[in-house]
Amino acid sequence: MQEILSIILYALGSILLIVLIILGIKLIITMNKIEKITDDINGKLKSLNGFFSIIDFTTDRLATITDKFVDGVTSLIRRLFNKKKEEEYKDE
Helix, strand or coil: CHHHHHHHHHHHHHHHHHHHHHHHHHHHHHHHHHHHHHHHHHHHHHHHHHHHHHHHHHHHHHHHHHHHHHHHHHHHHHHHHHHHHHHHHHHC
16 A cells, blocks of 8 residues: 555656646746847837927926916016006005
């Protein structure tokens, strides 16, 4: 009985070892495919960096222009209200 159990254990151990080797090989193949895909994605992203930098530069300039415009309008409105307040103080 003991010999039969040891033979069964050796057989199951061998089968488990073979299955683990096969899974390891498949994992290595899958990791290589993933590495190729990530390299391809990185290459495509690097080609788009110039485009994104142009967009970033343009939005920064537009933000600067709109900030200056808003500052000008708010200073004009402040001057108008300050003149009215000054005229009210002079009248009193």
